[in-house]
Amino acid sequence: MASLEIPTHDMPSLVTPTCLIRSQDVWYDDGNVIIQTGNIVFKVFRGILASNSTVFADMFSVPQPTNAAGPDAYDSCPLVQIYDTPEDTRHFLKAIHDAGYYDVRTTSKFSVVAGILRLSTKYQVPYLRKRAISHLTTMFPSSLQDFQENRNSSPYAAKLGHYTGLAMEVVNLARECRLPMLLPISMYYCAVMRLEHILDGVTVANDDGTVTRKIDLDWPEKRVIILGKRALNFRARTNLFGFLLTSATPAPSLPTNPSGSGCAIPQRCETGKLKWLRQMEPLLSGDKCGPLHMQFDWARYSDDVCPYCVLEGKNKYREGLKKSWEELPSVFELEPWDILKAESLDQ
Numbered sequence: 001m002a003s004l005e006i007p008t009h010d011m012p013s014l015v016t017p018t019c020l021i022r023s024q025d026v027w028y029d030d031g032n033v034i035i036q037t038g039n040i041v042f043k044v045f046r047g048i049l050a051s052n053s054t055v056f057a058d059m060f061s062v063p064q065p066t067n068a069a070g071p072d073a074y075d076s077c078p079l080v081q082i083y084d085t086p087e088d089t090r091h092f093l094k095a096i097h098d099a100g101y102y103d104v105r106t107t108s109k110f111s112v113v114a115g116i117l118r119l120s121t122k123y124q125v126p127y128l129r130k131r132a133i134s135h136l137t138t139m140f141p142s143s144l145q146d147f148q149e150n151r152n153s154s155p156y157a158a159k160l161g162h163y164t165g166l167a168m169e170v171v172n173l174a175r176e177c178r179l180p181m182l183l184p185i186s187m188y189y190c191a192v193m194r195l196e197h198i199l200d201g202v203t204v205a206n207d208d209g210t211v212t213r214k215i216d217l218d219w220p221e222k223r224v225i226i227l228g229k230r231a232l233n234f235r236a237r238t239n240l241f242g243f244l245l246t247s248a249t250p251a252p253s254l255p256t257n258p259s260g261s262g263c264a265i266p267q268r269c270e271t272g273k274l275k276w277l278r279q280m281e282p283l284l285s286g287d288k289c290g291p292l293h294m295q296f297d298w299a300r301y302s303d304d305v306c307p308y309c310v311l312e313g314k315n316k317y318r319e320g321l322k323k324s325w326e327e328l329p330s331v332f333e334l335e336p337w338d339i340l341k342a343e344s345l346d347q
């Protein structure tokens with residue numbers, strides 16, 4: 001992991017001690033170090049931070065002031081100033097001090113997971129970073145198998161809750177925390193949003209419900225996603241539903257197919273395929289068109305074409321889904337999956 005420049009306790013504080021506000025839920029009376037960010041202070045345990053974070057261990061290896069009246073002390077403890085948001089700091093410090101606070105098996109708000117991921121990356125706490133990654137990949141997986149299991153068990157898995165703009169937040173977080181394995185699928189979900197949302201961003205309520213905030217992407221990201229939208233549309237038509245465009249393979253009894261199995265009623269099946277192509281057209285032309293999440297009603301399709309054509313269609317659809325998954329990173333101008341995963345986990 002790249003080295004980080006972390007301001008240490010001996011940097012001048014912009015906030016005088018009298019203005020500081022104690023955190024309501026990260027304040028251990030018997031703690032022995034104060035972490036300050038902005039005007040919020042947290043009283044925690046130096047040994048716990050140092051044993052889990054090499055960055056904090058290095059910071060604490062610098063001689064600490066012992067004079068409680070000194071400018072860098074508060075509540076008789078040395079004070080370490082950091083420059084992360086109070087919200088991220090709160091989630092991170094709670095997770096590192098309270099084993100029950102962050103459990104990947106349960107639903108957590110995105111802000112909790114994001115805060116823990118940001119600071120566990122910055123302060124090098126591998127076990128917390130891994131937990132946050134495993135949490136995010138339940139909804140933004142990096143394998144087709146996980147994607148299908150997730151989709152089949154419960155759409156959106158509810159591990160982070162779901163709201164419009166979540167995929168955009170994950171794109172931004174993946175860039176910030178060097179997690180490119182999250183990008184293909186989060187960019188995919190962005191690309192199948194309404195074009196206005198991609199262009200203008202979306203406004204959502206904050207966790208406290210009283211303040212709204214804007215979620216937006218950088219322009220280079222928007223450009224790639226909008227171009228990707230067109231590429232996804234093409235892949236849905238060709239990779240996934242290309243079987244509706246192909247002629248029925250005639251059965252061996254027909255003169256054009258001297259060997260193997262095939263369709264015994266090609267004229268009827270081609271009419272059936274054309275009917276389904278017309279039905280699919282509004283979806284294939286819409287903003288939400290993409291090859292990974294569009295469902296097809298095979299039961300009703302089998303009313304219009306023969307069993308052979310249904311089976312052939314399913315095989316082509318399955319192959320098309322696999323192909324679309326493999327091609328997903330290239331749609332968004334990213335490296336192949338194996339490189340993205342290696343770059344994400346090699347930290």
Ligand SMILES: [Zn+2]
Pocket residue numbers: 248263264265266269305306307308309310
């Ligand atoms: Zn047929």
